[in-house]
Amino acid sequence: MAIMNTENNTFFESVQRNFDKAAAHTRFDKGVLAQIKACNSILRIKFPVKIGDQVEVIEAYRVQHSHHKLPCKGGIRFSMEVDQEEVMALAALMTYKCAIVNVPFGGGKGGIKIDSKKYTDFDLEKITRRYTSELCKKNFIGPGIDVPAPDYGTSAREMSWILDTYSSLNPGDINAQACVTGKPISQGGVRGRTEATGLGVFFGIREAVSFADDMEKLGLTTGIEGKRVIVQGLGNVGYHTAKYFQEAGAKLVGLIEFNGAIYSEEGLDLDAVQAHRQTTGGILDFPGAINFTDPAAGLEQDCDILIPAALESVIHKDNADRIKAKIIGEAANGPITAEADEILNSKGILVLPDVYLNAGGVTVSYFEWLKNLSRVRYGRLEKRFNDNMYKELIDIIESMTGKRVSDLERKTILRGPDEIDLVHSGLEDTMIGAYREIRDIHVSLEGKGDLRTAAFICAINKIGVAYEELGIFP
Structure with missing residues (x-):
């Protein structure tokens, strides 16, 4: 794939660099800042697994970046790109992400260095279960210790294997279901988790474009409707992001996948592209669209909002100056390098940072964790009460006015909230509140920092206060 980072900074170094820029605007001394910045625990393991007639030694990691809140929280990815620095960077981002959206977790991350396409489902299950048993032996998993979730290359299926393995090794743990999130609904998962990150991206950008002063500087009107959007990546995050933007009236003018990109000023219908x-195995040659065999070219097309939702470092110093978008929403982790970030900011592009924008997944994972600990489905206690209360209100209105509410209106009003309604509502409130906090900090910087710096300041302030209140710094 032609999209690549040509800079010397590693992903972890970029995260540290962003932290240092923000830390200069906070009141905490060097010792507190050093503690916030440090990765607290790093587990690097190698374990044997019988694959066919051969024994393979599998390399894997789990990093707990911060213990200021417990449990630690973060996904597990299956990829040949997994290494210690990448996992450390992602764990650090999780710490800051959780703080920004007021989710009481420390950051964590895990990874297994494999190409999952080369293994059968049976072999993947053996690898996942052995990895889980290694985490159990080292005390790196548990409802109050460290709670994994799906990430690149993993899904609800792998999470169910993790849960089953953990439960078998901890038969007396009444909260065992809460040892992992992103599970199937039948295993204690929460409705709305699948689309959570993409929906969170939509809510975050929708809130950003609601501020008239900010949009005026970009030469844009407020609101989503009519905005021209390009989405890079049609995996779970990218697909749902594109879906919600299209449903809100935005025009999808570009879509980018690993083998190319398509673009149309008239707009692309997401379902038709899917x-x-x-049918064809790719998005190229879609009727009415322009083809780009180099996916990087898709990032440089004219649009209002560009949403990189797949890979790290796709916007770097060599292509940043050619980006035409006025707003970039980082749906993926680390899609913009540090050097590119400076170029984009100098051009006046509004960058909504990953450390805030893709926090929808961990927010809904938090809801799932709470559901597992309480062992009560959201809406179970209040749905019927709300249904009955709304029915009484309609009866009163009809009695007082002498008019009957239509069947459609009655059905709409009487519908009490289901679990997915409550989850989506909680996610929306979280993303709106967090953006307003970040924007207030950004405004207070008076041009001395961008939204990414403001987001990191927001996180550092909350974590620093937590450490102070723990009393560990006399």
């Missing part, structure tokens, strides 16, 4: 993709 159907074409299933």
Whole structure:
């Protein structure tokens, strides 16, 4: 794939650099800042697994970046790109992300260095279960210790294997279901988790474009409707992000996948592109669209909002100056390098940072964790009460006015909230509140920092106060 980072900074170094820029605007001394910045625990393991007639030694990691809140929280990815620095960077981002959206977790991350496409489902299950048993032996997993979730290359299926393995090794743990999130609904998962990150991206950008002063500087009107959007990546995050933008009235003018990009000023129908993709094996040659065999070219097309939702470092110093978008929403982790960030900011592009924008997944994971600890489905206690209360209100209105509410209106009003309604509502409130906090800090900087710096300041302030209140710094 042609999209690549040509700079010397590693992903972890970029995260540390962003931290240092923000730390200069906080009141905490060097010792507190050093503690916030440090990765507290790093587990690097190698374990044997019988694959066919051969024994393979699998390399894997789990990093707990911060213990200022417990449990630690973060996904597990299966990828040949997994290494210690990448996992450390992602764990650090999780710490800051949780603080920004007021989710009481420390950051964590895990990874297994494999190409999952080369293994059968049976072999993947053996690898996942052995990895889980290693985490159990080292005390790196548990409802109050460290709670994994799906990430690149993993899904609800792998989480169910983790849960089953953990439960078998901890038979007396009444809260065992809360040892992992992103599970199937039948295993204690929460409705709304699948689309959570993409929906969170939508809520975050929608809130950002609601401020008239900010949009005026960009030469844009407020609101999502009519905005021209390019989405890079049609995995779980990218697909749901594109779906919600299209439903809100935005125009999808570009879509980018690993083997190319398509662009149309008239707009692209997401469902039609997906159907074409299933038929042909890719998005290229979609009727009415311009093809780009180099996916990097898709990032440089004219649009209002660009949403990189797949890979790290796709916008770097060599292509940043060619980006035409006025707003970039980082749906993926680390899609913009540090050097590119400076170029984009100098051009006046509004960058909504990953450390805030893709926090929808961990926010809904938090809801799932709470559900598992309480062992009560959201809405179970209040749904019928709300249904009955709304029915009484309608009866009163009809009695007082002498008019009957239509069947459609009655059905709409009487519907009490289901679990997915409550989850989406909680996510929306979280993303709106967090953006307003970040924006207030950004405004207070008076041009001395961008939104990314403001987001890191927001996180550092909350974590620093937590450490102070723990009393560990006499």
